[in-house]
Amino acid sequence: MQDHRTDRKTAHITPEEMAKQRQAMAEIRALADRPQTFCVVTYGCQMNAHDSEVIAGMLMEMGMTEAPDRESADFVIFNTCCVRDNAERKALGNVTWLKEVRKRNPRLRIGVCGCMIQEPGMAERILKQYPFVDLAFGTANLYRMPELLLRLLRDGGRVVEVAEEDTIAEELPVQRLRRDAAYVTIMYGCNNFCSYCIVPYVRGRERSREMDDILREAESLQRDGVKEIMLLGQNVNSYGLGLESGATFPNLLRRLDAMGIERLRFMTSHPKDLSDDLIDAMAGSRHILPQFHLPVQSGSDEVLRAMNRRYTRADYLGRVKALRSAIPDIGLTTDIIVGHPGETEEQFLETLSLVEEVGYDSAFTFIYSPRVGTRSAAMPGQIAPEVATDRIQRLIAVQERRQRERLQRFVGTEEQVLVEGLSRRSDTAVSGKGGHGISITLAGTEKDIGEIIPVRVTGVKNNTLTAERL
Ligand code: SF4
Incomplete structure (x- = not known):
């Protein structure tokens, strides 16, 4: 693989370029036969999770709403990871599986993006071995998704683009997973x-x-x-x-x-x-x-x-x-x-x-x-x-x-827990992270999600902490 230490350039995406992408989002929004719903499937680290929030933000700006699952969406995009071999195989397996869904829903469009597409040779492989993939772009092209998707929806065919530059794009719309x-x-x-x-x-x-x-x-x-x-x-x-x-x-x-x-x-x-x-x-x-x-x-x-x-x-x-x-x-x-x-x-x-x-x-x-x-x-x-x-x-x-x-x-100490969700093990308990980054479970309900709750740690269970409210 080519070592990019010396030959990659950083491109600060210009306001004019960003205006072009906003225009593409508006044009997609106005298309009568555009996809109505989307699903972003994410693999890998927090960086990818955040990129998926940007993808979702752009798709919502195009007028789409989030589908409850990938089977019912009109546009499914896989945001892939290639850090470990099994993540890559899992992503490609799921992309292939969606081919069957398309037989039932011919409106379905399938996109693949993220680190995996940026691997040398992967874009060519996608073109050859995955003919049902409509859209593919790399990490450096993320900000160009509106333009690429517009091209796909207007002209048909397949759109594949992988840039060899390092980009910084500001002011992209973001659909955040959490409010807190x-x-x-x-x-x-x-x-x-x-x-x-x-x-x-x-x-x-x-x-x-x-x-x-x-x-x-x-x-x-x-x-x-x-x-x-x-x-x-x-x-x-x-x-x-x-x-x-x-x-x-x-x-x-x-x-x-x-x-x-x-x-x-x-x-x-x-x-x-x-x-x-x-x-x-x-x-x-x-x-x-x-x-x-x-x-x-x-x-x-x-x-x-x-x-x-x-x-x-x-x-x-x-x-x-x-x-x-x-x-x-x-x-x-x-x-x-x-x-x-x-x-x-x-x-x-x-x-x-x-x-x-x-x-x-x-x-x-x-x-x-x-x-x-x-x-x-x-x-x-x-x-x-x-x-x-x-x-x-x-x-x-x-x-x-x-x-x-x-x-x-930590047993006997006080912590502030930011509650992330219901506990996986009980309907009457919630869990979140304390200030030290450790998962803590306490009695609670859905209404606690997103709140910071002061607690006293009572014990250690399954390698996490249990606590009671102060
Ligand atoms: S392990 Fe971390 S520090 Fe090392 S090359 Fe990968 S991303 Fe960079």
Whole structure:
């Protein structure tokens, strides 16, 4: 796969271009035989979830309403992820399945977008192997969806477009999933080229939004009554890179904190870019929640080097120590990959010992999934699936035990829970996230959803916390 480190350009989408897209939305709205309903099917991370909110916002601007399910929609768009092989296979399987639905509903239009389309060769594959897909575009073309869809609806045929540039588009309509909490993307892409990761190839180079644009969006969310903002980026710690204003992530946090938004969170951080200034900004803030997602990926220096992570185990533990000395009870979560090519049993045991030592409040654990074109996929020493499965099971056992032990520190303490929904296990309970980022369940009903409720933690159950209202 081509390494885009040097040849991609950032395109700030001009107001004229955005006006063109608004015009296309208005023209689609006026079409007599346009799709009336839509369904966006999302795979992958929060960045994709937020892109889907933008897609839904644009479709609503075109006059469509959201269908209750994909079977009854006139336009179904799959917003795909290619970070793991199974996400890609699942997306393609579901696209194929929709072919049968089209036999019953000839009005149905099918679109595919997101990271997967940005993979080299994927657009050609879609054209050849998925003739029932009407519209396909990559991550860089998202803002052009109105124009592409208009072309499809007017001229028929198929529309496929994948741009090789990195874009920043402001002022797109957004249909937010929640009224109480919102995602705000602050930067796009990634420059880190971790050996196993496809993101820099499909999401492009790092580029940051202007701080004023972010602050304006946050102000408008605050006016709309949003209580929690989650700042998004593949590596939010390096926010500001390339901006002439000299903006940095800690400064952005300080400005947002001063605005008085009730709760501020962010995702994701790279340990090599976690600065003392960021820790200071968090420790001195009133609204940045005391939680940190700090992906470690491995506890072995050799594996970290093979992964091109550019920190050592000691560096990582030093950052954890700095975080905990500034914010002692900080909620700490991580991502871990087992079975990276060449990982020996001894190196895996170093990951286990790191998990013991750090004591995470939660961890996302993955078996390494080779992605074509990444450096790791071509490395010798690919790990047999049964070995990787055995390792992940042992890792999960250690993590779950440590998690239960660590969560005990919250029993008896007070937390503020932003209620996200009814509990999956009971009709008379609700659940949400406390300030430390841990899931908390308490007695409640639908009317609590979207409220911040003060509670006292009463226990640890199924690796989450239980609580009673104060
Ligand atoms: S930091 Fe590494 S793992 Fe994260 S998106 Fe960038 S390349 Fe991928």
